[in-house]
Amino acid sequence: MSEWFSVFKRGLSVDNPLTVLMIGLCATLAVSTKFEGAFFMGLAVIFVLTMSAILVSFLRHVVPEKVRIPVFIVIIASFVTIVDLMMKAFLPTVYDFLGVWIPLIVVNCIILGRAEAFSYHKPVKLAIADGLGMGIGFSAVIVVLASIRELLGSGQIVFLGTKIIGFPAWYKGPNIVLLFPGAFIIFGFMVAGAMALNRRMSARQVQTSQRCTIEEGGGS
Amino acid sequence: MDRANATPGQMVLAVVLTCAVAASALSVTYDLTKDRIAEQERAAEVASLGEVLPDASEFVAMEDLLESAQVAAGDSDVGAVYRAEGESGDLMGWGVRIAARGYGGPIRMVVGLDRNGQVTGVSIITNTETPGLGTEVLASDDFMTQFVGWDGLDIDSAAKAYDAVTGASKSSNGVRTGVLASGHVFQEVLSGIREGGAVDE
Numbered sequence: 333m334s335e336w337f338s339v340f341k342r343g344l345s346v347d348n349p350l351t352v353l354m355i356g357l358c359a360t361l362a363v364s365t366k367f368e369g370a371f372f373m374g375l376a377v378i379f380v381l382t383m384s385a386i387l388v389s390f391l392r393h394v395v396p397e398k399v400r401i402p403v404f405i406v407i408i409a410s411f412v413t414i415v416d417l418m419m420k421a422f423l424p425t426v427y428d429f430l431g432v433w434i435p436l437i438v439v440n441c442i443i444l445g446r447a448e449a450f451s452y453h454k455p456v457k458l459a460i461a462d463g464l465g466m467g468i469g470f471s472a473v474i475v476v477l478a479s480i481r482e483l484l485g486s487g488q489i490v491f492l493g494t495k496i497i498g499f500p501a502w503y504k505g506p507n508i509v510l511l512f513p514g515a516f517i518i519f520g521f522m523v524a525g526a527m528a529l530n531r532r533m534s535a536r537q538v539q540t541s542q543r544c545t546i547e548e549g550g551g552s
Numbered sequence: 553m554d555r556a557n558a559t560p561g562q563m564v565l566a567v568v569l570t571c572a573v574a575a576s577a578l579s580v581t582y583d584l585t586k587d588r589i590a591e592q593e594r595a596a597e598v599a600s601l602g603e604v605l606p607d608a609s610e611f612v613a614m615e616d617l618l619e620s621a622q623v624a625a626g627d628s629d630v631g632a633v634y635r636a637e638g639e640s641g642d643l644m645g646w647g648v649r650i651a652a653r654g655y656g657g658p659i660r661m662v663v664g665l666d667r668n669g670q671v672t673g674v675s676i677i678t679n680t681e682t683p684g685l686g687t688e689v690l691a692s693d694d695f696m697t698q699f700v701g702w703d704g705l706d707i708d709s710a711a712k713a714y715d716a717v718t719g720a721s722k723s724s725n726g727v728r729t730g731v732l733a734s735g736h737v738f739q740e741v742l743s744g745i746r747e748g749g750a751v752d753e
Contacts, residue, residue: 395566396558403570410574414581421588424596428678507685 336461343465345533349442350473351526356442359433360474361515367489367496369429370478372419374471376434378464380411381443385463388451395452404447405438412437425492442466473522480518485509596677597662601634601647604664604673608636608644617741621648624740628652628733631660633742643667646742648734649677654726656680659690661727663734669704669743673697674731679723686723695724699731705743707735 349355356377363369387407388395395403416434419427427434437443446466451459482489485505488498508514558566601611611634621630634647645666651658657680664672676690689695695717702710711732716724 391570393555395555395570396563397556398558399563399567402567406567406570406574410577413578417581417585417589421585421592424592431680511682511685 336457339458339461340465343462343467343469344472345469346530347466348469348473348526349466350470351523352530353442354523355445356440356470357519359436359440360470360477361512361519363430363433364474364478364515365481365485365510366429367475367478367482368426368491370474371471371491372423372426373430373433374467374474376412376415376419376437377440377442377470378467379415380408380437381446381467381470382460382463383411384408384443384447385451385459386456388447389454389456389459392452400448400452401444404444404452408443408447409438442470473526477515477519477522481509481514485514597632597649600662600675600677601636601664603675604662605636605645605647605666607638609639610637610641611635611647612637617745620741621737624737625650625733626736628730629658630733630737633737636664645672646738648737650730650734650737652726652730652733654679654681655686655720655722656682659723659726659730661730663699663731665704665734665738665742669735669738671699671702671704671731671735674699674727676727681720681723681726685720689717689720689723690727692717696727699727702731702735704735704738707732707739710735 343349347353350357350360359373363373384404384407388404391403412435415437419430419434446462450462454462479489483497483499485507487501487503487505489496506514509518598611601608605611614633614635617633618630621633629651631649631651634649636644636647638644645664648663648665649660650663651660653659659679659681660677662675662677664674666672674696679687679690681687681690695715698715711728714728716728
């Protein structure tokens, strides 16, 4: 179980798809103008990533290497279409906002990349850990980015028609936050923050492991 | 099976089987959601029609008028023409669903006209304008209400006196184009039908 957890944790920290691997940025910058949109985009990616990881890993012994990419694409596209139809049916306002970015999850390199690099080689249990970890890592970053942009840009955060938090009415947000330059600037700070955090965590790990060896050395 | 040295037959089988399973999974999902999706789209449309023609109780899609309406609208794309009816089935006005080019793509809207061709309101269904700039135009009451009262029979002169929003003139012009084209649809197609309405004194 500790191996499962360490795989799961990598997606959130040292292998985070957005702040470390920096893949799937296109959709991230585009949909992170609204908290609500980013939240459901995150859920959609978690679902597609985990389900396709399970299937790819489950089929890894029977899918010939030479046709693996077409098979992966069909699997991923099917799950994306399921999400697309479901969202259109049950969350039409969110679907209007996310628009073309939902079908474009098919070509999001996080999903094909993880299928190719991880799920195709690992047992189902670990593939689930990787899918969930990467998906939650992606969602966490996109939700934080969208919260900052919506709050600073529009002065309030609205979730499914309800105002969650807002600045007083006189606040007039700078438009640049909602446009792409603002997304890049804020995202840059988030990458810097994530790097600092990862560095500190790995430094602490080295320290503890050193202390362990010293203690062990003293004991023997 | 050795996945590195599969025979062509095995490869074909793998891809065909995957596609077959995927297709059946999708057809099940489609069946489960299609009624609900159609219902949502219909509800969204009726809601915007009700917004621009609040007095009407029934909207009937006029499919036989669609083709001539599309010709009259020129570059803008007419999606549907609705006849708005009062409680006794009398003609109250017209709703035109139209898409005109904005800054980031088509702006889909419903333009309401009363039976004399005066614009009663404009309601935006979907748009892909720049968040914070173009979308502010569409959300601004000051901007959207200026179209109310434009005379469909003389829409070209009405459209000359019009205020675009600074910084988002392409989004503003997109809405104006849609209203203008709806006016042309009224001039060339709908105004002729007015006399044929059930109750017209």
